[in-house]
Amino acid sequence: MLWRTGLQACLGAIALTLCAPAIGETTDVAVKAAFLPRFARYVTWPAGATPKGGDPFVLCVIGSDPFGSMLDQAAASQVIDGRRIIVRRLDSAAGANVCQVAFVDGSRSEPAGQLIAALGHAPVLTVTDAANGGQRGIIHFAVVNGRVRFFIDQQAAAQRGLTISSRLLALALGVKQ
C-alpha cells in the first residue's frame, strides 16, 4: 500500500515535473538518515550490550546503503549520553554483534528478512524501511501523508532484550505488542 502510494505520488509528480519524485525521495531518505541516530536515545540495551568505557555507539548499515554521507553527517551531529555515534557499513550479518543499531536494507544476495534472522537474538535495534519490502525490524519506517513515520515492534525488541521509551512509542504509527 505504502509503496503504491509512493508510486502514485511519484506518478503525479512526473506529470508535473520530471525531477519532483526524485526530490521527494531524497528528502525522505535524508529524514530517515536524520532519524536513525536519534532512536538510540529512546532505547535501553541490556547490560553488557552498551559500549564499553568511552567507546562510541555503533550504527550499522547492513546490506545496501541508501543514505551515503547523509547518515554520517546525521550521526556526527548526535551524542547519546556523551558518546559519539559511528557508522559502519556491513555486507552481511557477520560482525554485526558490535552494532547497537542496525539498518537492515537487505541485498540481492541476502534479503532483509534473512539478514535479521541471521542476527538471531543479538541485542541490536533493527530498523527496516517499508520502501524495501515487507520485512520488518523493531522499527519500521513508513511515509504517511508525505511524512516519515515508523512502526515499532515491542515484541521483537523484548526478544532482543531491548526496552523502548514510551516517549518514542507515543510517536509510532503503530506498536506491536
Add this chain to the structure above:
Amino acid sequence: MNARRFSPWMGWRSAPLAIFGIALLILIGGIGVIYQSNAIYARARVEQTQSFADILAASAAAAVDFDDRTAAQQAADAYRVNNQIRMIGIYDREGRLIAGYDRSGTPVPASIARISAAGENEIRVSSPITQAGQHIGIVYLDVDKDVRFRAIARYLVLFGMFLLAALVVATLGLAQTQLRRANRALEDRAEALAESNELLAEQMEERAKAEEQLRQSQKMQALGQLTGGIAHDFNNLLTVIQGSADMLCRPDLAEAKRIRFAQAIVQAATNAASLTSQLLAFARRQPLKPEQIDVNALIREMEDLIARTVGERIRVETELNAESSRIEVDRAQLQSAILNIASNARDAMPAGGVLTISTSSNVREDGTKMVEIGIADTGMGMDPETADRIFEPFFTTKVMGKGTGLGLSQVYGFASQSGGDVRVESNPGKGSKLTLVLPCVETEGAVADGPRVSVASDQPAASILVVEDNEEVGAFAETLLSELGHQVTRASSGEEALDLARARRFDVVLSDVVMPGMGGLKLAQILDREQPELPVVLATGYSQEITESGSGGRPVILKPYRLATLSEALASAMQGART
C-alpha cells in the same frame, strides 16, 4: 492626691492609644501576611508553571526530536484546559518553533529570537528538552501572574479579619476604659465618704467636748450661785446675830432691849436653821421622819393656812379626787413643799387669781399606785427656759431679798427622796401647774393627824452622857442640860464614851452621829448589846448614814437643836426606857 488623680488620667488617655497601637499592629501584621502569602503564592506559582514546562518538555521530547509537529502540538494543546496559561512555545535545537499556541490568538513567535520579554502580569518559565544527555530543544510557557479575583478575595478576607480584630480590640479597650472610669468614680466616692465620716467623727468629738465644757461651766455657775446665795442669806442672818450680840454685850442695857436683841438672835438662828434644812432637803440629805398621811385630809387641814399665805386677792379651790390618798412621807416636809409651791403661785399672780389644789390617783409604769398633788395658778406662767431651771437652788425670778431661791429646790429634793417626782406644766400668760407625784401605801397604819404631843418639860434630874467631838457644841449641850438640872458627863469620842458607859451607869446617852473613829450609830449598836436598857438619842446636822439606813428606831434630833427639842427628846427616851 495629685498622683491619684494623675494616674487615672493617664489611663484614660493611654487606652485609645493602646487600641490604636494594637489596631496598627494588626494592620501591619495583615499586610505582612498578605505580602508573605503573595510571595509564597508567586513562588508556588512559578514552581507550578516550571513543573508544567518540565512535564511538557519531557512529553514533547521525542516529538521534537523526530520533528513530529502534530504530536508536539497535541502535547501543547493538552494544556489548553488550563486557562491561566497564556502561551506555550516548543522550539527545537535550532530555535525554530515546533508547536505551541497563544491564548489570545496572536501567533506564537516563530523562533526563540522573536520572543519578547515577559509582560508585567505574566510569569515566564522555560524548560530545556533533553534526551539521553542531548539538548533537543526548549519549551517556553507564559502564565497569568495571578487570578485577580482570588487576590481580591484574599485581600478582602484579610481586611475583614483586620476589621474584626480591630473591632474586638476597640470593644475591649472601650470596656476597659469604662471599667476604669467606674472604678475611679467608686474610689472617689469612697474617699469622699471616708473624708465626710472623719469630719463627722471630728465634729461629734468637738460637740462632746463642747457639751462637757458647757456642763462643767454650768456646774461651776450653779456652784457659784449656790455659794453666793448661801453667803448672801447667811450674811444677812449673821448681821442680825452679830449686831444683836454686840448690843447685848453693852453694859447697862435695859431689860426690854436685852430681851428684844436676844429674841432677834433666836429668830435669825431659826431662819438660818430653816435655810440649812432646805439646803439639805435639796441635797436629799435631810433626815426624814416618814409617817403615814392621808393627803386629802392634810390638804383640808392646810386650806386655811394656804389661804392666809396667798392673801385675799387669790381664791383657793380644792379638787380632792384621789381615791387612795394614803402616803408615807415626812409630814413637815410635805407641808413645807405645798406651802412653797403655793407661795410661788401667789407671786405669779400679783393681780390675783385662782389657786387650785387637786389630788388624783394614778399608776406608774412599774405598777406602783401614785397620788398626784397638783397646785395650779392662773398667773403669768413661765417660758420653757425658766421652767427648766426652777428647781435649781437659789434660782429665782424675784428681786434680791424677796426670795431665797430655795423653795422649789426643797420641793424637788423632798419629792425625790420620798420616791416620787415633781412635774411642771406652764404656758406663758396662762399660768403654771406643779404636780407632786408620790407613791401610795397599801397597808393600814396609824395615821397621825397632828404634831406629836410634847412631853412635859418638868422632869427629874438624870445622869446624861454627852458624846460630842466638837468642843463648842459639847460645851453648849452640857450648859443647856446642866441648866435643866441634869448631871452631865462629856466624852469627845465614841471610844471614850464606851469606856465611861462601862465604868458608870447613865440614864441616857446623847451622841453626835458623825465623829472621827467610832461614830454615834456604832456606839449605839454596841451599847444596845451591852446595856439594852440604856437609851441613846442621836443628834446630827446631816448624816448620810442615817439617811441611807435609818437610825435603827432610835430618836434623832436635828442640829441646830433648841433647848425645848433637846429636853423633850431626852425625856421621851428615858420615859420609853422606863416603860
